[in-house]
Amino acid sequence: MRLVIARCSVDYAGRLSAHLPLATRLLLVKADGSVLVHSDGGSYKPLNWMSPPARLTVAPAGEDAAEGVVETWTVRNLKSDDRLVVSVHEVLHDSSHELGVDPGLVKDGVEAHLQELLAEHIGTLGDGYRLVRREYPTAIGPVDILARDGGGGAIAVEIKRRGDIDGVEQLTRYLELLNRDPQLRPVAGVFAAQEIKPQARTLATDRGIRCVTLDYDALRGMDDVSARLF
Amino acid sequence: MRLVIARCSVDYAGRLSAHLPLATRLLLVKADGSVLVHSDGGSYKPLNWMSPPARLTVAPAGEDAAEGVVETWTVRNLKSDDRLVVSVHEVLHDSSHELGVDPGLVKDGVEAHLQELLAEHIGTLGDGYRLVRREYPTAIGPVDILARDGGGGAIAVEIKRRGDIDGVEQLTRYLELLNRDPQLRPVAGVFAAQEIKPQARTLATDRGIRCVTLDYDALRGMDDVSARLF
DNA sequence: CCATTCATTTCGAGT
DNA sequence: ACTCGAAGTGAATGG
Numbered sequence: 406m407r408l409v410i411a412r413c414s415v416d417y418a419g420r421l422s423a424h425l426p427l428a429t430r431l432l433l434v435k436a437d438g439s440v441l442v443h444s445d446g447g448s449y450k451p452l453n454w455m456s457p458p459a460r461l462t463v464a465p466a467g468e469d470a471a472e473g474v475v476e477t478w479t480v481r482n483l484k485s486d487d488r489l490v491v492s493v494h495e496v497l498h499d500s501s502h503e504l505g506v507d508p509g510l511v512k513d514g515v516e517a518h519l520q521e522l523l524a525e526h527i528g529t530l531g532d533g534y535r536l537v538r539r540e541y542p543t544a545i546g547p548v549d550i551l552a553r554d555g556g557g558g559a560i561a562v563e564i565k566r567r568g569d570i571d572g573v574e575q576l577t578r579y580l581e582l583l584n585r586d587p588q589l590r591p592v593a594g595v596f597a598a599q600e601i602k603p604q605a606r607t608l609a610t611d612r613g614i615r616c617v618t619l620d621y622d623a624l625r626g627m628d629d630v631s632a633r634l635f
Numbered sequence: 636m637r638l639v640i641a642r643c644s645v646d647y648a649g650r651l652s653a654h655l656p657l658a659t660r661l662l663l664v665k666a667d668g669s670v671l672v673h674s675d676g677g678s679y680k681p682l683n684w685m686s687p688p689a690r691l692t693v694a695p696a697g698e699d700a701a702e703g704v705v706e707t708w709t710v711r712n713l714k715s716d717d718r719l720v721v722s723v724h725e726v727l728h729d730s731s732h733e734l735g736v737d738p739g740l741v742k743d744g745v746e747a748h749l750q751e752l753l754a755e756h757i758g759t760l761g762d763g764y765r766l767v768r769r770e771y772p773t774a775i776g777p778v779d780i781l782a783r784d785g786g787g788g789a790i791a792v793e794i795k796r797r798g799d800i801d802g803v804e805q806l807t808r809y810l811e812l813l814n815r816d817p818q819l820r821p822v823a824g825v826f827a828a829q830e831i832k833p834q835a836r837t838l839a840t841d842r843g844i845r846c847v848t849l850d851y852d853a854l855r856g857m858d859d860v861s862a863r864l865f
Numbered sequence: 866c867c868a869t870t871c872a873t874t875t876c877g878a879g880t
Numbered sequence: 881a882c883t884c885g886a887a888g889t890g891a892a893t894g895g
Contacts, residue, residue, distance in 0.1 A: 421744030436675040444737035445666040449684040507674035
């Protein structure tokens, strides 16, 4: 990994065109040839970049030396024809470092986990609810959860972290299919998410689908309690 | 901006939990307190990070000194209660740099531009086509383009950079609404994108919606030509 | 300021 | 290899 602090301007040409005026920035060159151009603020997203696999070539200034350019970096993607051109005016820092391969990130608490928790505590949807199965298969893909309510009626549950209109459309398609099955019919729908967009709620309600807001911490808390009982 | 190359392990607790085992990485501390943890590969996305506004506090090793920890960095987000904890085992490089404010990126060639270009060259959809208006309003949101074909029939165009099933669903909803308007009825649909997924194409065709693949460079080229005429 | 939509999205899982 | 959906999505734009 090479770290360069430089006064530079940057041009990108690929799926779109973009330009960065002259300023002091961090140029980060990774082992796979990818380059990140970072400013001293903003988010984790660079101002501009070239994705791997890429190749960096450095050329001394040509005609643009008159404009103060010291050297020109050209970063070419090896699979597409995207190009990133960095016009370096002044190098303030330049160092290289051996990092080795990274063991990678371990995550916990995403949608899959939400589904697990709700399946485990399906009773939070109503008294007498019981789980039939998670990932209940249909012709167009698996429904997140199939359950039965206290009266034995079938319930199809679609789970999202953020519930928007697409999720309601998806659940609607599942319900249409499931309601053709005499073993299940009639199947009611539940749209469960940590956060449900108003538009999605309106559409769901209009179609007779119940909306449920999930509290991840509460579900996880119930988990802890039940864990303590053992 | 502070650049640190260090052997470290990292833990994040916030909307999810994540852990990075001990390895050598770049720790990038920005002026707004945000921290990025980068490996020597992958894309522009850091392995882990803390978004601004954030505050970094560094503490000498405590009980964990026995495990080889030299110092512990705690990065707290000032608006949420997200925390990033970096256990530093060895510092291989440490430098700070003044960058100043960045003038920011200038973009050109995104979806808005595609819509502009297609509206300008609506004739590429067929002989005699003419533009009624861009962002034609409906009760559930604006249609990208409303046009008339050579015979005077209304055409609703949905534009995407990448056309997938969601875009077809969206256009379907627009068409359903527009076809209730006696001034417009019957309204035909055109799904236009730089790249159309097979599934989306199938669904669109099934619903009588025409699919058109847009060539951005060609549209831009036509633009250049017409520009040269003036 | 909230809500929706786009993104050089990136990333991972499943087929 | 390809497709599809999720993301600690982030960022811009319109109401």
